Amino acid sequence: MAWPARLCGLWALLLCAALSPGTAATEAQPPVTNLSVSVENLCTITWTWSPPEGVNPNCSLRYLSHFDHKQDKKIAPETHRSKEVPLNEEICLxxxxxxxxxxxxxxxxxxxxxxxxxxxxxxxxxxxxQCIWYNLSYMKCSWLPGRNxxxxxxxxxxxxxxxxxxxxxxxxIYREGQHIGCSFKLIKADPTFEQQSIQIMVKDNAGKIRPSFKIVSLISCVKPGPPHIKRLFFKNGALFVQWxxxxxxxxxCLSFEVEVNSSQTELLSPFSVEDDKCQKSESDRNMEDTSCFILPGIIPDTVYTVRVxxxxxxxxxxxxxxxxxxSEEKRIGEETNSTFYITMLLIIPVIVAGAIIVLLLYLKRLKIIIFPPIPDPGKIFKEMFGDQNDDTLHWKKYDIYEKQSKEETDSVVLIENMKKVSQ
Structure with missing residues (x-):
């Protein structure tokens, strides 16, 4: 092991110096000191710490940080770390x-x-x-009361x-049934506004309930307002919808659904529209922020109801x-006028029924008019040449009755006159 020392001449001095930091880097460093945590705004948590003591001078300090379960691991030279997170649960770094x-x-x-x-x-x-950003104008948050x-x-x-x-x-603050909510305007201050998040906290005025927190990403809770249909027209056997x-x-930035209801067929499924495929005419080019949909295969004499x-x-x-x-429904098309046929279908049975009733009431008279009775010759001859005894007897009875009535009347008058004379 003496040969490395002998090689440390002028040409090997730099090599030995380069090896020394690597040896120091392999040694475990002391832990950080003064680790603390604080809360800013509503849901911004900030951890700060101080560099470890007794660090090798040749060490370029970096700090490894992550949340429990090794989430969001980060290696950086800064001695602090912040995170927007709801405070509904314990958060550890x-x-x-x-x-x-x-x-x-x-x-x-x-x-x-x-x-x-x-x-x-x-x-x-x-x-x-939950919170929803309506039409990039205002945010509406709603919730249910706690159980206790x-x-x-x-x-x-x-x-x-x-x-x-x-x-x-x-x-x-407002109430809608069991839900409670509140709405407020969002002011777009800069081009990066939509990349921000909204920190929400809900609690009671008396401080008797546990506060609830929520982080709302502005790009994940947007609900547009309804579109407005500008034009409906037929062209080359197709229905053009422009809104x-x-x-x-x-x-x-938008995707669309167009629902078309035909008077001749059942409700058609909503059509998904991702791109505007209509070729706008010169008169339409001035209409900014408009989109179009084409439905081919139009049926004549049909009314179409469209919404988007x-x-x-x-x-x-x-x-x-x-x-x-x-959107508000729009209608286009002309349907064959069926009012006349419906009216006739209602009137004709009434007329027929009335005619039948009239015929039943006046059937006998109508029969006489149409088929007059034929005279009976036998009856005519009987009246002309028949037995007259009955008529003679009738007149005789009438004369006898008239004569008796006259005699009785005279007798009564005579008796009355005699009574007057005697008095």
Whole structure:
């Protein structure tokens, strides 16, 4: 082992100096000191530490840090690390020192520092806290009350993002059934605004429930407003649908669904539209932020009802399946006028029924008019040449009756006159 010393002449001096740092690098370094943790804003956790003591002067210190279960491992020269994370659970960071950025190098002993969740009954915290950025204009957060809370609990929502500078309180608290919510405007301050996150905290005014926290990524919770259909027209046997995109969005950032309902057929499945394939005419080129859809195979004499909805796509946002509301329905086409046929179908049976009733009531008279009775010759001859005894007897009976009535009347008159004379 004497030969390395003899080789350390003028030409080997640099080689020996180069070997010395590598030997020091293989030695384990002392652990970091003064590891501490603090909370900034609402959900920004910052860990800070000091360099280890007794470090080899030839060591270029780097710090290996990761959360429990070795999540988000990082090797960097900074003596601090920050993370936006909801404070609903315990968060722990482990830090070690080493002399290079090589992951295979043996680091120092790990130092661990945790931040505890907020105090209070976990069952009192609000549930199903979710926030949606509507039409890139305002954010609406909603939640359900905790299981161990009073029905009259008054809630307060606080929010913060980088452009604000300080924590704000949401003023527009409202109730929708069992859900409670609050909405606030988001002011787009710079081009990188959409890459930021919103820190949310919900608690009660009296401090009797456990606060709830949420980190909302602005690119993952966007819900556009409904589009507006501008034009419907037929051309070359196809239906053209043209609509104006929601405000604040461009066509390339949106995906569409077009629903077409035909009066002649059943409801057609919504058509997915990823790209605008319509070739706009000169008059349409001035209509910015518009999109178009073509449906071939139009059936004549048919009314079509169309509506459209949109959602964000992966070109600009995360595909979160938050569809907008459907646009207002638009109709196009002419259907064969069936009112006349329906009216006739209703009137004809009524007319026929009335005619039948009239015929039944006047059937006998109609029969007489159409088929008059034929005279009976035998009856005619009988009246002309028949036995007259019956008629003679009839007149005789009439004369006898009239004569008796006259005699009785005269007798009564005579008796009355005699009574008057005797008096």
């Amino acid at each position: 482990q830090v070690a020192s080493q002399c290079s950025a090589n992951e295979k190098e043996k680091p120092s002993a790990l130092m661990r520092k945790c931040i505890s969740p907020p105090e209070g009954d976990p069952e009192s915290a609000v549930r199903e806290l 809370t009073r029905p009259d609990t008054n809630y307060t929502l606080y929010y913060w993002y980088k452009s604000l500078g300080k924590i704000h309180q949401c003023e527009n 104006k995109n929601p405000q604040n969005f461009s066509s390339r 909805r949109v959602k964000t796509n992966k070109l600009c946002f995360e595909d979160n399946q938050l569809w907008s509301s459907w």
